Amino acid sequence: MVNNLVxxxxxxxxxxxxAKLRAGDVTSVVAVQAHLDRIAEVDGALxxxxxxxxxxxxxxxxxxxxxxxxxxxxxEALHPLAGVPIAIKDLIVTKGQPTTAASxxxxxxxxxxxxxxxxxxxxxxxxxxxxxxxxxxxxxSSTEHSAYGVTRNPWNLDRIPGGxxxxxxxxxxxxxxxxxxxxxxxxxxxxxxAVTGTVGVKPTYGGVSRYGAIAxxxxxxxxxxxxxxxxDSAHLQELIxxxxxxxxxxxxxxxxxxxxxxxxGATGDLKGLRIGVITELQGEGYQAGVQAxxxxxxxxxxxxxxxxxxxxxxxxxxxxxxxxLIMPSEVSSNLAKFDGVRYGxxxxxxxxxxxxxxxxxxxxxxxxxxEVKRRxxxxxxxxxxxxxxxxxxxxxxxxxxxxxxxxxxxxxxxxLVSPTAPTVAFELGANDNDPLAxxxxxxxxxxxxxxxxPGITVPGGLSEDxxxxxxxxxxxxxxxxxxRAGAALEALLEKSWGHTLISQAPAIDSASIAPKx
Amino acid sequence: xxxxxxxxxxxxxxxxxxxxxxxxxxxxxxxxGVIVDAIASVxxxxxxxxxxxxxxxxxxxxxxxxxxxxxxxxxxxxxxxPDSDSNRFKVPAILDGE
Numbered sequence: 166m167v168n169n170l171v172x173x174x175x176x177x178x179x180x181x182x183x184a185k186l187r188a189g190d191v192t193s194v195v196a197v198q199a200h201l202d203r204i205a206e207v208d209g210a211l212x213x214x215x216x217x218x219x220x221x222x223x224x225x226x227x228x229x230x231x232x233x234x235x236x237x238x239x240x241e242a243l244h245p246l247a248g249v250p251i252a253i254k255d256l257i258v259t260k261g262q263p264t265t266a267a268s269x270x271x272x273x274x275x276x277x278x279x280x281x282x283x284x285x286x287x288x289x290x291x292x293x294x295x296x297x298x299x300x301x302x303x304x305x306s307s308t309e310h311s312a313y314g315v316t317r318n319p320w321n322l323d324r325i326p327g328g329x330x331x332x333x334x335x336x337x338x339x340x341x342x343x344x345x346x347x348x349x350x351x352x353x354x355x356x357x358x359a360v361t362g363t364v365g366v367k368p369t370y371g372g373v374s375r376y377g378a379i380a381x382x383x384x385x386x387x388x389x390x391x392x393x394x395x396x397d398s399a400h401l402q403e404l405i406x407x408x409x410x411x412x413x414x415x416x417x418x419x420x421x422x423x424x425x426x427x428x429x430g431a432t433g434d435l436k437g438l439r440i441g442v443i444t445e446l447q448g449e450g451y452q453a454g455v456q457a458x459x460x461x462x463x464x465x466x467x468x469x470x471x472x473x474x475x476x477x478x479x480x481x482x483x484x485x486x487x488x489x490l491i492m493p494s495e496v497s498s499n500l501a502k503f504d505g506v507r508y509g510x511x512x513x514x515x516x517x518x519x520x521x522x523x524x525x526x527x528x529x530x531x532x533x534x535x536e537v538k539r540r541x542x543x544x545x546x547x548x549x550x551x552x553x554x555x556x557x558x559x560x561x562x563x564x565x566x567x568x569x570x571x572x573x574x575x576x577x578x579x580x581l582v583s584p585t586a587p588t589v590a591f592e593l594g595a596n597d598n599d600p601l602a603x604x605x606x607x608x609x610x611x612x613x614x615x616x617x618x619p620g621i622t623v624p625g626g627l628s629e630d631x632x633x634x635x636x637x638x639x640x641x642x643x644x645x646x647x648x649r650a651g652a653a654l655e656a657l658l659e660k661s662w663g664h665t666l667i668s669q670a671p672a673i674d675s676a677s678i679a680p681k682x
Numbered sequence: 683x684x685x686x687x688x689x690x691x692x693x694x695x696x697x698x699x700x701x702x703x704x705x706x707x708x709x710x711x712x713x714x715g716v717i718v719d720a721i722a723s724v725x726x727x728x729x730x731x732x733x734x735x736x737x738x739x740x741x742x743x744x745x746x747x748x749x750x751x752x753x754x755x756x757x758x759x760x761x762x763x764p765d766s767d768s769n770r771f772k773v774p775a776i777l778d779g780e
Contacts, residue, residue: 274762275761275762277754277758277759277761277762278754278758369739370738370739371739371741384736384737384738385738410746413741413744414737414739414741414744416739416741417741480727483723483724483727485720485721486720486721486722486723486724487721487724489717489720489721490721490724497698501699504699505764506764506771506773507759507762507763507771508762508763508764509762509764510764511764511765513774514701518775519774519775520774520775520776520777521773521774521775521776522699523701524773524774525699526696526699526700526701527701529698529699529700529701530700530701530702533700538700538702538706538710539710539713539714539717541698541700542691542694542695542698542700542710542714543714543717543718545694545697545698546686546690546694546714546718549694549697555725556721556724556725558728558734559724559725559727559728560724560728561734561735561736562727562728562729562732562733562734562735563724563727563728564734564735564738565732565733565734565735566727566728566732568735568738600713600716600717601716601717601720604717614738615738616738617737617738617739618738641738641739
């Protein structure tokens with residue numbers, strides 16, 4: 166195969182690459198090697214990967230190629246995506262590869278078990294390219310809070326790739342991988358998707374097993390797909406979804422019809438679909454360029470036959486506050502296990518008595534970064550005697566109010582739509598001394614986590630040469646609806662532009678990065 | 683709502699088992715004050731007649747047969763232990779001076 170064809174391979178969607186693999190036009194080994202070459206070429210500049218799993222990925226690819234070459238029942242039984250490489254957010258545990266959660270606490274830790282989603286990926290024989298960078302323990306909206314360096318946005322290397330799943334989004338946006346796994350607690354799949362011009366989905370809470378995702382806030386966390394096209398995310402969610410007895414919050418019923426919904430949406434016909442525009446998630450606080458792309462998308466949706474209705478969710482103004490009480494409370498509990506006793510790093514106090522309590526204090530002081538410490542302390546405060554009712558208790562009530570707002574909105578509309586993030590990617594370092602400003606970037610994504618409902622982000626165009634994301638939300642269990650609406654908008658926008666958004670991303674100029682100080 | 687004082691923070695850091703330097707305490711006192719002010723509004727809206735939601739999709743009675751499932755071997759369990767002895771995790775003294 167000539168060189169330019171190999172480099173074209175990395176630009177195919179996962180669905181296109183899978184078709185070529187099944188047709189025998191290309192082998193998985195060649196496809197995986199093309200992505201490994203791309204990682205070698207651009208990841209010095211991006212830092213999307215914390216670990217590259219080349220040897221195992223090529224071995225799995227060779228196994229798929231051998232099965233296909235032999236033909237017969239085993240070849241027929243291969244999963245349609247077999248041989249298509251995937252990147253894994255380093256919050257999801259994997260045997261045979263390190264899992265760090267981008268924390269010093271877990272440096273060198275090797276999980277003795279696989280997450281359920283990893284077992285499914287192994288069973289379907291998708292070669293795993295490696296583990297992607299994130300904000301430490303998924304706490305952040307910029308991937309600047311990784312203990313292993315920032316990840317850069319492929320569209321502009323001075324900008325954040327979003328967070329916490331900035332590594333997975335940047336890997337997919339820069340053609341290092343066609344697919345990736347993310348986790349979304351308050352927008353960590355969708356906001357990085359928005360600012361990197363890619364697609365990301367937070368499934369209905371419980372739609373994908375959380376077993377083996379290192380827990381941040383258990384009532385909010387959800388694993389989901391990251392890709393460049395809506396159809397690719399649908400294929401990936403169908404692969405990783407379904408009931409898991411190892412996760413007691415896993416839904417008993419598999420969410421079905423996602424691929425079919427994406428295919429139906431791609432026809433661009435939305436007759437009969439009621440789309441609710443959320444009054445509170447637009448306008449003030451949203452950049453003019455973001456608002457403009459959002460309004461253009463609404464026009465296209467209307468033109469495709471959708472009925473646009475205005476809906477109000479008045480309690481969304483309390484969502485950020487409720488989130489920043491519930492999430493840290495659960496964080497303070499979930500991260501109590503990192504104490505230097507059973508696994509992870511142990512740090513001894515520099516002087517004084519060597520007691521377990523002092524070892525824990527020193528271990529957690531050295532192992533956690535600033536943002537993680539802030540959230541543990543905030544959660545400890547919100548749960549402490551005298552404040553519990555006013556803070557954690559109130560936040561749980563606000564959660565009820567937000568669910569009621571969504572119930573009312575979904576009585577008027579089949580799906581809801583908003584910008585995914587209020588701004589385009591901000592500059593690296595812009596919010597270093599203002600944690601609250603970073604938190605505000607998740608104002609449009611957090612409500613879905615509080616309510617447990619599914620959400621998707623699709624590329625909605627550019628502002629200041631940077632991607633803008635459009636978000637669709639649907640009622641719980643109706644993930645198919647976000648795929649239908651998302652695929653429709655994707656098709657309508659691409660038709661209006663005459664190209665995909667990601668094809669407009671500039672070449673990555675590795676030389677422009679100043680060497681690390 | 684009262685903001686978090688430096689004294690509160692010293693107490694909280696002990697509860698959370700995170701040693702903090704004086705400089706860290708100073709910086710975080712200010713940061714947490716700003717965050718707490720921004721989120722305190724939730725207690726204004728939450729009146730007593732609203733039920734609390736702890737979980738977005740409530741599932742009840744998630745049960746399984748009471749049989750031993752797939753477990754890790756002792757070697758796997760101790761694989762990442764900072765210190766171990768005779769198939770057990772080893773830690774420093776639990777109580778002062780012992």
